[in-house]
Amino acid sequence: MTKHDEARPARRTPARRLLAAGGCVLLLALAACSSGGGSGASGASGSGSPAAAGGTATATRGGVYRTAVSSFGLTNNMDPVGETQIGFAFSVYDAMLRTLVTFRHVNGAAGTQIVPDLATSVPTPTDGGLTYTFHLKPDIKFAPPVGRVITSKDILYAFQRINDSKLVAQYGYYYDGVIQGMTGKATSPDNHISGIQTPNATTIVFHLTKPTGDFLQRVASPAAAPVPAEVAKCYNTPGTYGRDLVASGPYMFQGSAAVNISSCTTIKPMSGFDPTSHITLVRNPNYAQSTDNTRANYLNGVQITVDPNVADIFARVQKGQLDGSMTDPPPATVTRQYLTDPTLAKDFHSDLINQVESVTMNLAVAPFTNIHVRKAVAWVLDKSAMLRSLGGASHYSIATHIIPPTLPGGLPASYDPYQTAGENGDLAKAQAEMRQSPYDPQHDGKCDVAVCKNLAFINIGQFAGVDTVVQNDLAKIGIQIVPRDLSVSTAFTALFTIKELEPMSALGGGYADYTGTYSFAQPNFGSTALSGPVSCCNYSLVGLTRQQAATYKVAYPATGIPSVDSIINKCEVLSNGPARSACWSGLDETMMTKVMAWVPYVWGRNIVITGPTVTRYVMDVATSSISLTQIAVNNHVSIPS
Secondary structure: OOOOHHHOOOOOOOOOOEOOOOOOOOOOOOOOOOOOOOOOOOOOOOOOOOOOOOOOOOOOOOOEEEEEEOOOOOOHHHOOOOOOOEHHHHHHHHHHOOOOEEEOOOOOHHHHOEEEOOEOOOOOOEOOOOEEEEEEOOOOEOOOOOOOEOOHHHHHHHHHHHHEHHHOOOOHHHOOOOEOOOOOOEOOOOOOOOOEEEEEOOEEEEEEOOOOOOHHHHHOOHHHOOOOHHHHOOOOOOOOHHHHOOOOOOEEEOOHHHOOOOOHHHOOOOOOEEOOOEEEEEEOOOOOHHHOOOOOOOOOEEEEEEOOOHHHHHHHHHOOOOOEOOOOOOOHHHHHHHHHOHHHHOOEEEEEEEEEEEEEEOOOOOOOOOHHHHHHHHHHOOHHHHHHHOOOOOOOEEOOOOOOOOOOOOOOOOOOOOOOHHHOOOHHHHHHHHHOOOOOOOOOOOOOOHHHOOEEEEEEHHHOHHHHHHHHHHHOOOOOEEEEEEOHHHHHHHHHEHHHOOOEEEEEEEEOOOOOOHHHHHHHHOHHHHOOOEOOOOOOOOOOOHHHHHHOOOOOOOOOOOOOHHHHHHHHHOOOOHHHHHHHHHHHHHHHHHHOOEEEEEEEEEEEEEOOOEEEOOEEOOOOEEOOOOOEEOOOOOOOO
């Protein structure tokens, strides 16, 4: 990640995933991080083995993981065609849904590997990278109330739902124009897609319009999981199918078996999911562990309740009423308690995720039309002070470049082209850059002209501590900002709307939509992310063309606006491997040295506190949340029928 939904007017506007509604913002805004690039703070999850995962050496089978989140907002009511912008919901999808291929659902580099799931093997593309043929494992069944064998047509139907314009697919743009015949403009989920063939019940073939190196990662998306048409056909509006989401994985919503699917009129919502109060998962009786090499499935069930009082969530963990938190960051008092008490430290988990947070500069607004001004900003900001304002090293890691090191092609933390002593900033180097700009006629290392005064700086109240640091640092080089701490919805609406042309923001940054670097780079830096009147999430307008500027009635700078489209397009077609990773590293270097639209200051972390009942803790780097199919508890709790 980083992707808010309130600001998304159409399906083709990229959205970003959030770690927690009202908590740490993952794809769009500021979030959590810590110093260094390792596996985490004390108690950080690791390789996936019980001991390394922050639990005891013996993982127990059974019990129920009881947890709570502050809201189910932005989950699209768990309809996978809309997927979600909340990290924990991806963990729920992993527990409920199987896809042709999937990730290993563990932490670290192993968690980014693609492995077979419904498919018998990971296919090698043919026809010059344009054709992918998958063969399904036999006799894998849907959970009740469907209960029948999953076929290739169920996967086809999932893609037809993505292609249905009425269902407003959240990430449909990763398939539109990539799979032949997918445009996102279909009028029904029954409309045929010319580029997907199902020659028999166990074979599905995808024909692409161009080589796409991370197509397998895209196929691992929850929206690509098989969908039984006999149920989903009854839901033709966005975010409705999720109330009766039919599982294909090891867990299902409680009450699934009680749903009568004889007709659309007899279908009632499954009792295990209420968008206002709870998600309750129980074992899927039709799931066969022998067909699945990625999910351990220790738990008998999962209970996720809504508790808008975040402090209460952590109080309940400490009282033993919950087994652990999910995604909401703990209050500072709780963090200090766990980091200062050696007996509690093992229960504090802080793990790097695929996310960076940055101060953004709008390349169409003076003085940020000049790269020397932008580099001056990069040199002057005190990242250490920004880190302290956000909770310190237990929550964040200082970012030294843009692409998170957890993503393929992410450079090591040692790559730091604006490195300063203690990451405290360097005023002399900042002033030297400013003197090279046309905005310093007095050559005093400060912006001396009116365009540097009273610049709006967009933020949200939760992260207002950053405002003071940035305001004081920029004043040293003559840039005067006026912080505007807005509500989440208002802030992102202001940034999305290209005509607003807000000069600066503390809400820049990104979280990959899936564990592939293209899903980080294209929405944040591609000119095609500026293809509508609302832009997400290319807040800096990297690659804005003269034609786009004219369309939006935006003045186009005489010096032009740099584009990295050619690099993104080159990287996209390369196969996964060293060449593709090197290509993304090159993009990172270009953004840091030749574009400098963002000043990255923290890399994100997922923070979870668990209780003594958790015998195995595993963080899933692909979902940036707990791996519900890998953790284990010993609490002898059962789910009431």
